[in-house]
Amino acid sequence: MMTRMHATLLGFVVALTPALAFGADLVAGQAKVKQVCAACHGQDGNSQSPDYPKLGGQHRDYLAKALRDYKSGARKNPIMAGFAATLTDKDIDNVAAYFASQPPVLVTRW
Numbered sequence: 001m002m003t004r005m006h007a008t009l010l011g012f013v014v015a016l017t018p019a020l021a022f023g024a025d026l027v028a029g030q031a032k033v034k035q036v037c038a039a040c041h042g043q044d045g046n047s048q049s050p051d052y053p054k055l056g057g058q059h060r061d062y063l064a065k066a067l068r069d070y071k072s073g074a075r076k077n078p079i080m081a082g083f084a085a086t087l088t089d090k091d092i093d094n095v096a097a098y099f100a101s102q103p104p105v106l107v108t109r110w
Helices: 004-021 026-041 060-072 078-085 089-101
Strands: none
Touching: 026 089, 060 078, 060 089
């Protein structure tokens, strides 16, 4: 029988596996989020404003592609293009992995 501590540890390992597999640095990602992303998207990627997408718990590869597309101009948004332009490829990988490692906000509707 799995104890609560074992289940928590397993959950932590599973959550970090995608980041570690791609050599992402979650601490560096968190630091970059504080500098660039948190004002709109929130520190954990779960913005309190309906004007900004919730990024916490999204797929790492989706987030990285979106940021690269903003940076290249393939995805159009002047605000995001400006922020993405300041990010290196490693920054993008780290930010995407950090947001992907955060718990998503579950919305319930009655």
